[in-house]
Amino acid sequence: MNINNYIDSTYLKTAEQAHISVEETTQRNVELIEDAIKYEMKLVMLRSNYITVAKELISENNSEVLIGTVIDFPEGNSSVDVKISEAKKAIELGADELDFVINYNAFKNGDLTLIKTEVVNCTKLCLENNKTVKWIIEIAALSNEEIIVLSQLIKNIVISNFEESNFENIFVKSSTGFFQTENNKPSGATFEAMKLIVENASPLKIKAAGGVKTLEQAKKMISIGVDRIGTSSAKQIILNLNTETDY
Numbered sequence: 001m002n003i004n005n006y007i008d009s010t011y012l013k014t015a016e017q018a019h020i021s022v023e024e025t026t027q028r029n030v031e032l033i034e035d036a037i038k039y040e041m042k043l044v045m046l047r048s049n050y051i052t053v054a055k056e057l058i059s060e061n062n063s064e065v066l067i068g069t070v071i072d073f074p075e076g077n078s079s080v081d082v083k084i085s086e087a088k089k090a091i092e093l094g095a096d097e098l099d100f101v102i103n104y105n106a107f108k109n110g111d112l113t114l115i116k117t118e119v120v121n122c123t124k125l126c127l128e129n130n131k132t133v134k135w136i137i138e139i140a141a142l143s144n145e146e147i148i149v150l151s152q153l154i155k156n157i158v159i160s161n162f163e164e165s166n167f168e169n170i171f172v173k174s175s176t177g178f179f180q181t182e183n184n185k186p187s188g189a190t191f192e193a194m195k196l197i198v199e200n201a202s203p204l205k206i207k208a209a210g211g212v213k214t215l216e217q218a219k220k221m222i223s224i225g226v227d228r229i230g231t232s233s234a235k236q237i238i239l240n241l242n243t244e245t246d247y
Contacts, residue, residue, distance in 0.1 A: 009234035076101030175211030198225035
């Protein structure tokens, strides 16, 4: 197993969220991109305003690292039109993969028509532009039963509206890593939740994001059927080092 091929090396904090300057935020993004190139990771996952920087560095180094960004992040409660508009801009900038936060609050409130509309329209946009799409369901906001139902719902919407040949480019993803939980409960991927997603979203691809910090954890995620791992500890995982990051 080449763990590097599973890694979406991630930095999504704004300068304000990290309590650092814009210049320091830019430097962190540049370092992330440079490490991804050096260690031949699968992808860098960045805010859209760093896509251009990533494209330049990847091109200069003749690297095959892909570029991902997030859409309607981290709340996921914008309209479908806003999601589409944001996605079009990311595609124009050169993103290879787009990770949408699904409107999980609408799902929890029973508005399945809205979920179907955004999954169909946003997925269609990505596939038409030869992009990979990932749907973040925010497991920390869901019960186990809701994780099962939403994973099945996305799967069934995709199966009903898209060709089987597209399934390898459509993911169900666990988390934003930004959800505020009570009592210090995990806000990212857990093994229990990922098993539920794997069991109920297949044949779609699966991404575990948030909370994967060690090589051992990453390997275990892959062993239960996870196809991609989003982590801010990418370099530490690849080098099998300890990390203290919180995403």
